[in-house]
Amino acid sequence: MKKKPVIGVTLDAEKPGGYSKFPWYALRANYAEAIAGAGGLPVALPHLPALAEDLLDRIEALVVTGGAFDVDPALYGDAARHASVSLKEVRTATELALVRGALARDMPVLGICGGEQLLAVALGGSLIQHIPLALPAALAHEQANPRHEAGHAVEVIAGTLLHRIVGATRMRVNSSHHQAVRDPGPFALVNATAPDGVIEGIEDERYPFCLGVQWHPEFDIDPGDARIFAALVAAAAP
16 A cells, blocks of 8 residues: 655644643644545644654654744844734744754645745745734735635736646635735745735745645635645655
8 A cells, every 4th residue: 555645734732721721732623634635644743842853754744734823023023013913932933943844854845824924934034914004905814704615816826836736827715814924035936916915825946845825725615725735745755
């Protein structure tokens, strides 16, 4: 039987309360289901930055997930922090160590929503801290309708890795973010934009597979969503 590539998936972290009176990890089931459906073996990665290299030794690709928190603006050179910004420092430290280590190994990396934003920071880019403040005329990037439905369209830029993967120049995507990539970094490229010009995807051609999308393809809303996971698993295959 052909070996399934092991895909590491970053977890969210929650304070005591709700599920447990002690600190706990969380991950929506559809992340793992999307990876398994594409032929990968999903494995959850805990927040232990000192063990990042050991974790990378045991996986073939990395998925950095989203969550209701933000990357510390100090990490991309902003001196001030908007009031809406909330941090999970240990999670961010772990994900940065994992992303940087994975890229150093030419390991396939997929950043989703907040994971795309963290990928941009790891690539030397910066973020818009609060879209409504920076871009008052922007559309509602925190959509009112359920997350398993599309919130708006994105234009996929021809000739990019994302375009080659999804095979289309337009996708319908969900939208659950108050921040966005401001600058993808000195070597990274923008591969998708929303109708209001907000960056919806990035990639870096210096690496075999380095892709970030601002939406959540694990909800499988657009035909291109499943193709993103299929491409990741294919890139990770031994």
